[in-house]
Amino acid sequence: MGILIVDDAVFVRADISRKLKQNDFTVLGEAGDGLEAIEKYQELKPSVVLMDITMPKMDGVTAIKEIKKIDPNAKIIVCSAMGQESFVMKAIQAGAKSYIIKPYKTERLIEEIIKVQLHQ
Amino acid sequence: MNTDGLDVEDLCLFLEETKEQIEKMEEELLKLENGQEDEESIHCIFRMVHSIKGSSAIMGFEKMTSLSHALENLLAKIREKEMHIDLSVMNISFYAVDLLREMYTNICEGTECNTYIDDILEQINHTLRQDKSHKNAKEEHPSAKEVSSTHKIEIVFDEDVEMKCIKAFQINEILSQIGTISKTTPADFIQVSDENFGDTLVMLFYTEEEDEKIYKQIHSISQLKSVSIKKLQRDTLDKMNEGEKIQENYISKEKSTIRVDINKIDKILNLVGEFITDKENLNQISLHLKKVYKNDVQIHKLLNTLSHINLIGTQLQDIVMSTRMLPLENIFKRFPRMVRDLSLKCNKEIDLIIEGSETEIDRGIIEELVDPITHLLRNAIDHGIEEKHERIQKGKKPIGNLKLSAKSEERHVVITLSDDGCGLDVNKIKRKVLEKGIATEDKLNNLSDKDILYYIFEPGFSTATKVSDISGRGVGLDVVKSNIRQLHGMIDIQTDKGKGTSFIIKLPLTLAISQALIIKEQEYTFALPVYNIIEILRIKNSYTDKRIHKVGEIEIFHWREEAIPLIRVEQYFKIDNLLPTNKASIIIVAVAERKFGFVVNKIVKEQQIVIKSIGDFVGQNKLLGNLEDISGVSILGDGTLAYIMDISSVSRNFNQ
Numbered sequence: 011m012g013i014l015i016v017d018d019a020v021f022v023r024a025d026i027s028r029k030l031k032q033n034d035f036t037v038l039g040e041a042g043d044g045l046e047a048i049e050k051y052q053e054l055k056p057s058v059v060l061m062d063i064t065m066p067k068m069d070g071v072t073a074i075k076e077i078k079k080i081d082p083n084a085k086i087i088v089c090s091a092m093g094q095e096s097f098v099m100k101a102i103q104a105g106a107k108s109y110i111i112k113p114y115k116t117e118r119l120i121e122e123i124i125k126v127q128l129h130q
Numbered sequence: 131m132n133t134d135g136l137d138v139e140d141l142c143l144f145l146e147e148t149k150e151q152i153e154k155m156e157e158e159l160l161k162l163e164n165g166q167e168d169e170e171s172i173h174c175i176f177r178m179v180h181s182i183k184g185s186s187a188i189m190g191f192e193k194m195t196s197l198s199h200a201l202e203n204l205l206a207k208i209r210e211k212e213m214h215i216d217l218s219v220m221n222i223s224f225y226a227v228d229l230l231r232e233m234y235t236n237i238c239e240g241t242e243c244n245t246y247i248d249d250i251l252e253q254i255n256h257t258l259r260q261d262k263s264h265k266n267a268k269e270e271h272p273s274a275k276e277v278s279s280t281h282k283i284e285i286v287f288d289e290d291v292e293m294k295c296i297k298a299f300q301i302n303e304i305l306s307q308i309g310t311i312s313k314t315t316p317a318d319f320i321q322v323s324d325e326n327f328g329d330t331l332v333m334l335f336y337t338e339e340e341d342e343k344i345y346k347q348i349h350s351i352s353q354l355k356s357v358s359i360k361k362l363q364r365d366t367l368d369k370m371n372e373g374e375k376i377q378e379n380y381i382s383k384e385k386s387t388i389r390v391d392i393n394k395i396d397k398i399l400n401l402v403g404e405f406i407t408d409k410e411n412l413n414q415i416s417l418h419l420k421k422v423y424k425n426d427v428q429i430h431k432l433l434n435t436l437s438h439i440n441l442i443g444t445q446l447q448d449i450v451m452s453t454r455m456l457p458l459e460n461i462f463k464r465f466p467r468m469v470r471d472l473s474l475k476c477n478k479e480i481d482l483i484i485e486g487s488e489t490e491i492d493r494g495i496i497e498e499l500v501d502p503i504t505h506l507l508r509n510a511i512d513h514g515i516e517e518k519h520e521r522i523q524k525g526k527k528p529i530g531n532l533k534l535s536a537k538s539e540e541r542h543v544v545i546t547l548s549d550d551g552c553g554l555d556v557n558k559i560k561r562k563v564l565e566k567g568i569a570t571e572d573k574l575n576n577l578s579d580k581d582i583l584y585y586i587f588e589p590g591f592s593t594a595t596k597v598s599d600i601s602g603r604g605v606g607l608d609v610v611k612s613n614i615r616q617l618h619g620m621i622d623i624q625t626d627k628g629k630g631t632s633f634i635i636k637l638p639l640t641l642a643i644s645q646a647l648i649i650k651e652q653e654y655t656f657a658l659p660v661y662n663i664i665e666i667l668r669i670k671n672s673y674t675d676k677r678i679h680k681v682g683e684i685e686i687f688h689w690r691e692e693a694i695p696l697i698r699v700e701q702y703f704k705i706d707n708l709l710p711t712n713k714a715s716i717i718i719v720a721v722a723e724r725k726f727g728f729v730v731n732k733i734v735k736e737q738q739i740v741i742k743s744i745g746d747f748v749g750q751n752k753l754l755g756n757l758e759d760i761s762g763v764s765i766l767g768d769g770t771l772a773y774i775m776d777i778s779s780v781s782r783n784f785n786q
Contacts, residue, residue: 099295
């Protein structure tokens with residue numbers, strides 16, 4: 011069970027990574043934009059992707075679509091800021107399995123990760 | 131099929147909604163085929179099918195559910211881009227729409243739904259099976275025998291759920307994979323903000339799956355506090371539909387209108403008709419009384435009251451008429467589909483442009499227009515518009531244009547159908563007329579080209595060299611003429627050889643009541659619809675007037691620098707002239723753009739008449755025999771029978 015963290019803020023990536031590791035999750039890698047996310051996905055084959063929406067080079071929604079093309083079974087959780095309903099909706103329609111709104115508690119994140127892994 | 135125990139109101143809502151959905155589906159399918167819209171159209175069609183599936187399941191129309199379910203499977207593949215839209219998919223979809231409409235009609239008529247759907251289900255499954263990625267097509271195909279069931283699902287969200295609309299959307303998506311959601315509360319949840327959402331989502335869900343499977347699907351979504359699934363019994367469902375909020379989005383639509391049985395409106399119209407006849411009668415009696423009791427106070431009161439009754443009568447009539455008006459869209463919308471099918475059959479590419487479909491006309495007329503317009507469209511596609519290669523050779527655009535337009539003009543509606551095809555060939559028509567022995571060469575030589583064109587409306591006439599199954603049996607245009615005449619309408623042809631043909635149909639706004647000029651010729655009374663009249667002139671002596679000249683057999687009247695042929699009503703209708711009189715009036719009338727004058731002996735007055743059709747009594751071996759040129763009768767206030775002149779028919783017969 012490995013996780014890929016996609017976010018353009020290094021701090022956010024580091025924070026999530028640390029919290030997940032504390033809870034015995036394996037963080038396989040990190041990506042700073044959509045393009046990198048696609049590369050890392052193919053390289054690392056993570057079981058869950060945490061995907062930010064607003065990012066340089068390629069946004070999260072486009073990245074989700076591309077990853078879904080490569081692997082229709084990819085399990086992606088969208089991480090969005092408040093008030094971005096329309097983007098979250100697009101991400102869900104693009105194939106994201108779930109969403110989580112920043113700022114969130116670690117338990118919520120863990121709950122989502124477990125949920126998407128349990129259900130095919 | 132079982133509709134027992136269902137509320138009539140529910141059924142009405144269901145029917146109304148389903149009708150709209152079927153029509154919308156067809157409309158979007160046409161767009162899709164024309165390549166106008168792609169994804170949005172597919173989504174739209176999908177939503178329509180999905181919703182028909184759900185609501186028909188609730189109503190217990192199993193065949194409709196089975197077919198829409200199968201169609202939905204097919205559309206899902208297309209939506210997911212796992213399958214391409216090709217001609218066979220389009221044809222299956224159109225066929226399915228036809229069948230859905232047939233079922234709809236059956237339900238409307240309260241008859242058992244006999245629609246045979248096994249074939250189409252097999253076709254859909256065959257198409258799905260061909261698609262390799264679809265391994266389990268057969269499993270997805272629901273059989274009408276399977277037990278279907280509707281569940282009421284109540285989902286309570288955790289307190290801290292954000293973006294509830296998206297959560298609801300996820301649940302909606304995930305359940306749609308295993309069944310159909312027919313109704314939700316909140317209804318349009320995508321639009322509902324978190325503050326207004328509350329914490330509960332209620333869904334009516336139809337599926338063949340076990341409860342366990344439903345739970346499993348729903349629980350793949352996070353942050354749900356509780357999920358309850360209740361299987362609904364038929365009567366529970368009915369009660370729920372009656373009272374619960376779940377229907378509120380339907381009811382709110384109905385706020386400002388009520389549905390009224392059309393029979394009631396027709397009855398009101400009939401009563402208004404009789405009221406108007408009596409009113410005219412009262413007016414006549416009062417005129418007589420006025421002369422006799424000039425100085426009586428009561429008479430003045432009577433006259434005052436009568437003038438008020440006249441006012442009310444007019445308003446009453448206008449209002450009742452307006453309730454009977456329907457936009458032409460009601461029939462125009464079925465033509466794109468027809469044109470599509472026919473042009474495919476003829477191997478021609480044709481664009482149909484529809485304009486002015488919002489134009490309103492009496493509902494009694496509207497249905498009668500379907501046949502004539504259908505025939506004219508068929509004719510245009512089959513004979514008018516050339517095949518692609520021929521068009522290219524002639525330097526025309528390869529895609530043919532057909533334009534169907536409507537507009538209101540004072541008291542009538544003008545419908546025009548134009549094509550940019552080869553136009554009508556007068557010489558060809560002449561040859562055909564002679565060949566079929568419809569008229570002699572002598573007669574044809576005396577006719578203008580325009581008059582010759584009208585032979586295409588003659589029974590037994592067909593210019594197509596080969597008979598096709600679309601048109602060309604020589605029955606079509608004959609029907610056009612008789613139907614339009616039945617409606618007191620006029621039809622005109624404009625054609626430009628090589629460039630195209632226009633058929634112009636002019637119709638009265640309403641059939642039942644009309645303003646007419648009452649004319650008396652000896653003991654016969656005629657009514658002339660005023661909308662045809664341009665001007666009325668009184669002349670001292672119709673035999674010596676200098677403006678009248680004889681050209682061959684025909685009398686010509688010089689009027690405003692135009693030469694207008696005259697018809698002496700007396701002679702035309704072969705009425706014995708018992709009391710010869712020279713005084714006369716000339717009534718100038720127009721039919722489409724043709725003008726001619728009626729010479730009449732006595733104009734009585736202008737009044738409203740209630741038209742009674744005599745269609746059933748006219749014709750060979752019928753009660754009244756061949757009564758050409760008379761389109762109906764009306765009983766006047768004093769009990770006289772007035773013959774309503776069919777001016778378009780007179781004009782045609784006169785010219786021949």
